[in-house]
Amino acid sequence: MKYYKIYDDVYIPGRWHLRMPLFSDSKREGEREEERELFDVWRFKEGRVLEIERPIRLSMKPAGVALEFSHAMGVPIVHRRVVSLFERLGLQKEVQFIPVEVEDQTEPWFILNALRVIRCIDDARCEEVLYWGPEDGEPDRVGEYQNVRGLRVDPEKVESANIFRPWGWQxxxxxxxxxxxxxxxxxxxxxxFIEV
Incomplete structure (x- = not known):
């Protein structure tokens, strides 16, 4: 089985560019948009089901053609067609789809939250792997990945997963x-897609 990094094609002409996810009910009278409460996007890299109690809203800048798969600050945003496809593929236990409101859009959009983090990076096959060391001044991160270039995974460690984040490089x-x-x-x- 082959595996691929999936990412947002930023070179599509006229495409939309989604901004930071915000809680939609946090704007108060007289408050500028940049002062609204930001949503913690790192939650979507933890590989767990999230309980979201307030609606999340996304704006665009610049506005443009909607894409069925794109990123907002590294968070995958997908159209309902992606949700339907993943359901047909039987991936409901591997992903969570969290509804979001997208500026000027009437169709349903979702955050794609992968529910698995797998320790599978094949250090020897990667172009470059750097680890946090004691000299880096981050004692809680010593031994973790600091950077991974030319990512490669070990398919044997992935087992039967269809969508996931690699442990240490989420x-x-x-x-x-x-x-x-x-x-x-x-x-x-x-x-x-880029093969990893």
């Missing part, structure tokens, strides 16, 4: 070849 979202091919066959817009 800024990356990885999908199986099965998911990649299904998204491409479905014509999902906005997604790019």
């Amino acid at each position: 800024v990356v979202l990885i999908v199986s070849e099965h998911v990649k091919q299904a998204m491409e066959s479905e014509g999902i817009t906005g997604a790019k």
Whole structure:
């Protein structure tokens, strides 16, 4: 089985650019948008089900053509067609879809929250792997990944997962070849893939 980093194709002409997720009910009279309460985007990299009690809103700058897969500050935002596809693929136990309000959009949009973090990075096959050391002044992070270039995963450690984040480098979202091919066959817009 092959695995792929899935990411947002930022070079699509005329595309939208989503901004930081915000709680939609946090704006008070006289408050500027940048003062609204920001949502903690790191929650979506922990690999667990999240209980979200308040609606999350996304704005665009610049506005443009909506993409069915894109990022807002590294958080995957997907159209309901992606949700339907993942349901048909039987991936309900691997992902959580959290509804979001997107500026000027009437159709349903969702945050894609991967529910698995797997210790699977193949250090020897990566281009470069750097770890936090005692000299870096971050004692709680010693031994963790500081940077990973040319990411490669060990397929044997992934087992049967179809969508996950690699332990220690959760800024990356990885999908199986099965998911990649299904998204491409479905014509999902906005997604790019790099084999890892």
